[in-house]
Amino acid sequence: MITIAPPQRLRLDSAALVSNWRWLAKASGAAACGAAIKADGYGLGAREVMKRLAAAGCRDFFVATWAEAAALMPLPAGTALSVLHGVGASDMVAALTLPVRPVLNSVEQVARWRAAGEGRACDVMVDTGMGRLGLTAAEATGGALAGLAVATLLSHLASADEESAQNARQLAAFHAVRDAVPAQRYSLANSAGICLGADYGFDLTRPGIALYGGLPRPEAAGHIRQVAFPEARVLQVREVAAGETVGYGATWTASAPARIAVANIGYADGYLRCHGGGTGSACWQGRVLPVVGRVSMDLTAFDVGDAAIGEGDWLTLDYNLPKVSARCGLSQYELLTGLGARFGRDWR
Numbered sequence: 624m625i626t627i628a629p630p631q632r633l634r635l636d637s638a639a640l641v642s643n644w645r646w647l648a649k650a651s652g653a654a655a656c657g658a659a660i661k662a663d664g665y666g667l668g669a670r671e672v673m674k675r676l677a678a679a680g681c682r683d684f685f686v687a688t689w690a691e692a693a694a695l696m697p698l699p700a701g702t703a704l705s706v707l708h709g710v711g712a713s714d715m716v717a718a719l720t721l722p723v724r725p726v727l728n729s730v731e732q733v734a735r736w737r738a739a740g741e742g743r744a745c746d747v748m749v750d751t752g753m754g755r756l757g758l759t760a761a762e763a764t765g766g767a768l769a770g771l772a773v774a775t776l777l778s779h780l781a782s783a784d785e786e787s788a789q790n791a792r793q794l795a796a797f798h799a800v801r802d803a804v805p806a807q808r809y810s811l812a813n814s815a816g817i818c819l820g821a822d823y824g825f826d827l828t829r830p831g832i833a834l835y836g837g838l839p840r841p842e843a844a845g846h847i848r849q850v851a852f853p854e855a856r857v858l859q860v861r862e863v864a865a866g867e868t869v870g871y872g873a874t875w876t877a878s879a880p881a882r883i884a885v886a887n888i889g890y891a892d893g894y895l896r897c898h899g900g901g902t903g904s905a906c907w908q909g910r911v912l913p914v915v916g917r918v919s920m921d922l923t924a925f926d927v928g929d930a931a932i933g934e935g936d937w938l939t940l941d942y943n944l945p946k947v948s949a950r951c952g953l954s955q956y957e958l959l960t961g962l963g964a965r966f967g968r969d970w971r
């Protein structure tokens with residue numbers, strides 16, 4: 624067997640990840656601070672994220688699916704894992720095999736868990752306005768959960784990243800549910816919800832995006848550090864004469880003699896076409912290199928000017944999440960979860 628290094632790398636800053644969790648834990652007030660690590664830790668690698676956050680003191684983790692949960696076995700000592708999609712009929716084998724709690728999302732799932740869950744603990748999601756998953760507040764307070772061993776009762780904020788009256792309405796609705804439904808713990812806030820203040824903390828918070836360098840609300844500015852730095856490699860540097868074009872559709876024409884580095888990254892890696900046409904850029908030894916022309920499937924061209932860049936050099940893409948999101952229109956979540964399988968995940 625030969626070992627082939629990944630063609631691109633996603634440089635990942637362990638210290639920044641832990642620092643972000645510590646800030647979120649502090650901002651969570653008296654509540655414990657968990658972590659959403661669904662979608663493979665928002666694309667960074669759930670196992671590696673979990674290991675680092677567990678070592679920092681994080682105890683409560685959330686994934687979306689049972690397949691994601693199974694891939695995290697064995698769990699780090701002292702941690703608990705919950706599956707946000709709950710239990711469908713085809714999930715019961717996994718749910719009874721893995722040391723993981725389902726988050727029950729409907730009266731059907733509650734009935735399934737009562738019938739076949741062997742009395743094990745579960746979490747429950749109640750919808751207070753998200754309109755996505757969860758029992759209605761009327762169902763939850765009307766006896767649907769009577770006698771169930773609920774570890775954590777959750778709800779999820781729909782507009783926590785905005786100045787919306789919906790936040791206070793959901794907070795009030797969650798208080799009403801809490802007063803009526805017994806559970807060991809109550810949990811409402813995601814990253815943006817934590818920034819809304821200690822009132823939203825309850826017993827447990829569930830940040831995701833802010834752990835990974837996303838800015839959920841302005842209150843977190845200056846506290847959240849970038850964690851993920853995509854890097855691509857130069858395949859060749861070309862001299863382009865004035866009047867010549869670069870890339871599909873010939874959308875870029877050199878107005879003067881130019882030097883263009885062609886790097887081994889494209890939309891198949893999640894570096895989408897919205898970064899083309901001079902909006903995106905890379906950095907090399909402190910110099911900013913704008914994207915020229917269209918992003919292709921596996922290649923992107925950068926104007927390197929007179930920088931002494933050559934074949935094999937690594938370029939760091941501009942991937943400051945709030946900034947790039949504002950510029951290209953993709954959400955901070957899409958920017959992270961879109962990063963593909965060709966990147967080596969390189970934790971430092």
Ligand SMILES: *Cc1c(COP(=O)(O)O)cnc(C)c1O
Pocket residue numbers: 659661707779812813814815829830831832833
């Ligand atoms: C994804 C998710 C979170 C984390 O949300 P962020 O906005 O990434 O902080 C928390 N709770 C639930 C139910 C989720 O689905």
